[in-house]
Amino acid sequence: MWYQQTSNKVVPGGLLIVSILGIGSIALPSFLNQSQKACACGGLGSEAKQYIGAMNRAQQAYFLENNAFTNNIEKLGLGIKTETENYSYSTHATDKAAFNYGISRQVALRSWVGGVFTVPATDANPNVVKGEMTTLAILCEANSPGTNKPAAPTYQNGVLACGEGTTQLR
Secondary structure (H helix, E strand, O other): OEEEEEOOEEEEHHHHHHHHHHHHHHHHHHHHHHHHHHOOOOOOHHHHHHHHHHHHHHHHHHHHOOOOOOOOOHOOOOOOOOOOOOOOEEEEEEEEEEEEEEEEEEOEEEEEEEEEEEEEEHHHOOOOOOOOOOOOOOEEEEEEEEOOOOOEEEEOOOOEEEOOEEEOOO
């Protein structure tokens, strides 16, 4: 494990990185929302892309700390609104997965869905100890604009896949 020496105390470097990422994921949606208001650039879909990506990462962190996903957006600690002018946001958790939705409120915008799945760590890295669990995430955009809820992504036989009518963002 990598350590950083600070004021004669040994501080795990990983904790510092997680803290910085956490603060960034809290500030980023708010920053992006302000930049979209100031610009008539038409990047409205990026709001949902950023929010759902942040929700995916927050679900992964929540699972790491609580060994479970949450159905409550507030518990993710992102400080995002569940409804904006363009999107409605929600999350649905099961024992093995969490699905984060950004459903368009405008017929001209595409909806988004993210999925976070618990998987055997050996599915992600064959060199880890058997029996360990980890999480994998996927972000999918609806192929067509509209206000319909997109199909949830899946994880089967070691493969993440977007649901019907959606495409994975890479």
